Amino acid sequence: MVTSTKTIPLIKDPDRLEDRLKEIPTEPGVYLMRDSSDRILYIGKSKKLRSRVRSYFRDSQRLSDRIAIMVRQVAEIEFIVTDSEAEALALEANLVKQHQPYFNVLLKDDKKYPFICITWSEDYPRIFITRKRQLGNAKDKYYGPYVDVRLLRNTLHLLKQIFPQRQRPRPLFKDRPCLNYDLGRCPGVCQQLISSEEYRKTLQKIAMVFQGRTRELIDMLTANMEQAAEALNFETAARIRDQIAGLKSLNADQKVSLPDDTVSRDAIALAANEQHASIQLFQIRAGHLVGRLGFFADARSGTPGAILQRVLEEHYQAAEAVEIPAEILVQYELPESELLADYLSDRKGKKVTILTPQRQTKAELIEMVERNAKYELERTQRSSDRNTQAMEDLANILDLPDLPHRIEGYDISHIQGSNAVASQVVFIDGTPAKQHYRHYKIKNPAVTIGHSDDFASLAEVIRRRFKNFVAADVAADGVT
Structure with a gap:
């Protein structure tokens, strides 16, 4: 049997590695690293492709454990040349979103923090809280992840009172709307008593709240209220007035004292231990804290500045242009701050500034974000310590040589x-x-x-659960 050289990792074939590195130009662009199965492991960008890719294979280069594991699997390197660094960043964002390479996922997807999802792919979109960010449909929009779950639920509950929208995932009756329609809480989506276009306009207003554009929405509704009053449509004007009052109550207790409170800004900081980094991002619009997002990352994946840059890149890649603030405050200098600022400015259509404040009010804001990240890290660490203690107790009771990594439990139910x-x-x-x-x-x-038989039922489930593993073991032993 002959093995193709392209299936051998490059690190084990120095001659082919050196030839491949010489083929890579020194221009800006994007590089794709593939394994022996042609699966994309990692997608990166650089203003000098050859230097960046070569740095992965230098003996003197200190790589994180995660990246070192990736480098040992790389069997092929592809590249795409661009005209500028900003184009490289935009192309990288699109390719990562399309392929979702394993080693590009810096943020830990542990379902810890919830998102708000609006299913724009449906004729009558739903809006709900979820901890699973599905990437199957590009039209669906996710906002978050939010740290304060209770505040998020209260916000969504209040928005359902302010703006009539579908209250149930499925219709309660086949031929008539439910009580929510009579109470004015639902426009009769189940019976299509409102057109899809009109209903989407309502959902677009709700989306503006989660985009941090509440002030803009209030200004828009105020203009609509005044127009309705001038047209002597006082019932509509009163309804819009109540909507404005409800929206103002959302952020009434979340004032943040900052100069230039008309400027939209995000502030990001992290706290880390030897393994984990807790990152928090505060969204401040018109002097109000409208969102507090939380992320977790591997602290060993890079410097604090590199981790913050990657978090910002992943966050804004999934955001709409109107969600990008005019100013971003960061705790540490970013490795490619100017490149990220240019990329975000191009997307927003306006200048975006990235600052590392050292004194006065903005520095105090960063300190506040850092304290919140530290508290979240400590809380998570305490929970992890409790889990570890419980696992140690279980290992002692069952006389296991090591702590169990994965535990599965099964139960049968029937009538x-x-x-x-x-x-x-x-x-x-x-x-x-x-x-x-x-x-x-x-x-x-x-x-x-x-005639129930829980033993036979469990035997069937266990057999179905592990049949693929048994087949793989048989094949590995050469038995047919």
Whole structure:
């Protein structure tokens, strides 16, 4: 059997590696690293492609554990040349969003913080809170992740009172609207008593709140109220007046004292220990704190400035142009601050400034964000310590040589033998991994009404759960 040289990692073939590096130009652009299965491992950008790619393979270069693992898998390197660094950043953002390479995902997706989702892909979009950011439909929009879950729920509850919208995921009745329609809380979406275009206009107003554009929305509604009053349409004017009052109450207690409070700005800072970095981003619009977003990253993945830059890149890549603020305050100098500012300015259509404040009010704001990140890191660490202690106790009770990494639990449920189902729950390092939860329908014909058999049902579920692993072991042993 002959193995192609392209399936061998470059690090094990120095001659091919050197030839490949010489082929890479010194111009700005994007590089793609692939493994032996042609899977994209990582997508990066640089103003000098050859120097940047070569740095991964220098013996003197100190790489993080995560990147070192990636480099050992690289079997091929591709590149795309661009005219400028800003174009390289934009292209990298699009390619990462399209391919989602494993080693590009800096932020930990642990379902810790919730998002707001608006399903623009549907004729009558839904709006709801979720901890799973699905990337299947590009039209659907996610806002977050938000740190304060209670505040987020209260905000969404109030918005449902201010703006009539669908209250249920599915219609309650087939031929008539529910009580929410009579109360004025829903425009009758289930019976299509409002057109899709009109309903989307309502949802666009709600989206402006999560984009941090509440002040702009209030100004727009104020103009609409005045027009309705001039046209003697006092009922409409009164309804809009109530909407304005509700919106003003959203941020009534979230005043942040800053000079130039008409400037929209984001402030980002982190706190880190040896393994984890807790990052918080405060969104301030018109002097009000309208959003507090939270992220977690691997503290070993880079310098604090590099981590902040990557968080900002991933955050603004998913944001709309109107969500990008005019000013961004950062705790540490970013490695490519000017490049990121130019990229964001191009997207926004206006100048975006990135500052590292050292004194006065803006520096105090960064300190406040850092304190919040530190508190969140400490809280998470305490929870992790409790999980570790529980895992150690379990290992002692079961006389295990090591702490269990993955725990699966199964249970059977039925109604006197009918409709038998099984549930699977999963814990990873002591934390519920709900993305791996599963349900099974029992197919055993012997399990019927009046005759339940939990042992046989469990045997079936375990067999179905691990049949692929058994088949893989058989194939590895050469047995057919």
